[in-house]
Amino acid sequence: MTRMHKVNNLSKNQKIIFDLINKSPEPLKAYTILFNVQKKGINAPPQVYRALDKLVEIGKIHKIESKNAFVACKSSDCEISKATAFSICESCEMIDEISDSKLSKYLSNFNHKKGMKFKRFNLEFFGLCKKCK
Amino acid sequence: MTRMHKVNNLSKNQKIIFDLINKSPEPLKAYTILFNVQKKGINAPPQVYRALDKLVEIGKIHKIESKNAFVACKSSDCEISKATAFSICESCEMIDEISDSKLSKYLSNFNHKKGMKFKRFNLEFFGLCKKCK
């Protein structure tokens, strides 16, 4: 079998899957990804989920929890996914990553009364986008 | 078949499922709920999911998106689930609904630069609870 090396710190499967997500205008679901990479030799769910897990871990993509879908990170300062916020249109499903340093700071400094120290948060806003309004 | 009436505006199945969630100290998953209500004549997934959908819609319960699990609403002013926030312990999975009017106000008034008007948000904080710290 042919030799493979990492590009940009991503392994072969990670890169294939990241590229697909990164060039998609909309969030992609795991099985949509699977169907789209089968021509590249990725045949089974675990291959997709492993790459997704890793890409989420290193902050190259984010999971939209309410949709079970994945988007590429657009904000360069988001290497670790510890403070994520998204706006989601309930009509056209358009999703936009919110990078607002004030919001991020406000939430990162938020302390729960019950003595819990937060390491990470995820915020999802829902509404109608400009087009759908 | 026997007569059934609504109690507290909840239908029979809705009440059975709400009571189970409400008395649970931890978030419950749909199939855990299903297994626990089979003795009460609820036999199939759609019966559970329909009740869950309705209970979420009227704000009696909330879905923890990152866990696919459901908790009863603890804050009385949360009739419609349009502004939800939770703290989630990554070790023991304990989940706590955050009712903080300042936080809620701050986020409800947050406006996206790209002209989107938000109707609803969900915020999930992750960390270690007092016990697990």
Next chain:
DNA sequence: TAACGGTATGTAATAATATAACGTTTTAGA
């Protein structure tokens, strides 16, 4: 009271999402 429409129910089948388990290969360093 009878008819109507909206809501809820029961049931079977299936779709969609995600993980377990196991062996092999590749990679990055010591």
Next chain:
DNA sequence: TCTAAAACGTTATATTATTACATACCGTTA
């Protein structure tokens, strides 16, 4: 070159959620 960690390939299975359709109930109002 040796080794351990990471990544890979594959099969099977677990978990979460929906479709589809027929039936029953409930409140309103003709």
